[in-house]
Amino acid sequence: MEPVFKYIFALIVGIMFIIFFIGFAYNYIGTEENKMSLLLTKSFDDQLNILSIAQDSVMNYDFGAETALSFNQGALRSGSQNSRKTDNIVYSPVNLKGKELIIWTKKWDMPYAVTNFFYMTNKNYKYVLIYDRTSKDFVDLISDPKEEIPEVFKVVTYDADKLREQFNDVRSSYSSFTKVKFIYFSEQPSNSLVNSLENINNAEVISIIPGDDSWQFGTIDFQADKEAMYIGQPMLLGAIFVDDYSNYLFNLEKKALPKLKEITEVYINKASFMSSALQCQEYGLINTQLQYLYNLNEESEPEEFVKTANNLENINKEHFGSECPGVF
Structure with missing residues (x-):
């Protein structure tokens, strides 16, 4: 029995060594991934700090490889474990995955410079600005790349009445995007149109209701009885690109x-x-x-x-x- 025992003992020891080295390798890989994630979020936040000195600037940020980033409740995250708190105010989808990221920054003045807002997205998201007779001039203004939203964001505009007529075409043409966001500018948004748009699988709908003709203040209606104010045009623009009510409210309050x-x-x-x-x-x-x-x-x-x-x-x-x- 003694030789058999030796073989069994050797086998157990060998298995333990294998388990040890596999565990060591796994932990090493995990540690390196964590280090890379921390480095990525730090360098990205540093880039935002550099951009914050600009009054109005837009850039394509190339990661060089497929990268997943999340922006949630004032924290940047890459990977599943590490997050970095940022002082920057970011309006974007919560999760962005891709090789490139579009970044636009604008100064928020009240009337003196207070801070910069950052608007971010990528090619997987589509933004549709809807107008009616009360909002056409304003939507024309902010969708003009020479005036406001840069051309790289590729926002599109629709008359509310024509959108109803072309509803099925619009739904099918935007089905390939991760999310299509409809932003309805109106003094009195049509509930029937909002409800129809909400039934699109990959759609999100918000309404922007002005406080006066200047559109410099008012209410963002995120639907489901969730509303928040906006103060100044830069904050209104933030509502276009932010992912949800909770992140908008976090940035505000x-x-x-x-x-x-x-x-x-x-x-x-x-x-x-x-x-x-x-x-x-x-x-x-x-x-x-x-x-x-x-x-x-x-x-x-x-x-x-x-x-x-x-x-x-x-x-x-x-x-x-x-x-x-x-x-x-």
């Missing part, structure tokens, strides 16, 4: 509004210092408006943000000269 408060506080302190140093009464007027803007929050009406920002811009232009320099 956890990113954009706190950043606005932070920058506004800087100008409050600056105005107070200039008032003391230069003895100009006009600084009291602008400080009152700055304090009002600082105290606005996610419960405030979007009109109040835009109205106060416009007041600040007018005061800064009209009441300050060489002896009393403007605050911003």
Whole structure:
């Protein structure tokens, strides 16, 4: 029995060595993948930081190979385990997979520069802007590459009435995309059209309802009784590219509004210092408006943000000269 025992023992030891080396190799591969994922998300976030100095810029970001990225609740992720918190405000699909990524950045002014918004997507997503008689001029404006959304995004526009007539053709022509997003611009969106579009398998539908004729503030209707305000055109554009209500709301309440408060506080302190140093009464007027803007929050009406920002811009232009320099 002793030789048999030796063979069995040797076999067990051999199996244990094999298991050890397989486990070591697997852990090594996993560790290297994690390192690469962390490196990728860091370098990508660094690229966004570089782009953030631009007022309005667009680029194709080439990863060099098929890459999966996710953007969710203020975190960048590549792979299944690692995520990186980012200070940048990103409006995009949650999951993007491909070799290239389209990145567009715009400055959000209120009226001074607050931060940059980043809009991202790839060729697997399609964006359809729907207009009616109340919104045609505005949709024509923002869909014009010379004015707003860059040509590389390949957005298309449809008259709401014609879309009803061509519904089946539209549904079949966009069936190959990962998602087609219909953005309905209207003072009174048609519920029947929205319901029809929602029945398309790969479709998402939102409605953008303006607060006034300027379209500078208003409401984003994500359907299913989920609504959020938008403040300024750059935030409206974010609703076009963001994946869902929760990410839009996160960007609004956890990113954009706190950043606005932070920058506004800087100008409050600056105005107070200039008032003391230069003895100009006009600084009291602008400080009152700055304090009002600082105290606005996610419960405030979007009109109040835009109205106060416009007041600040007018005061800064009209009441300050060489002896009393403007605050911003």
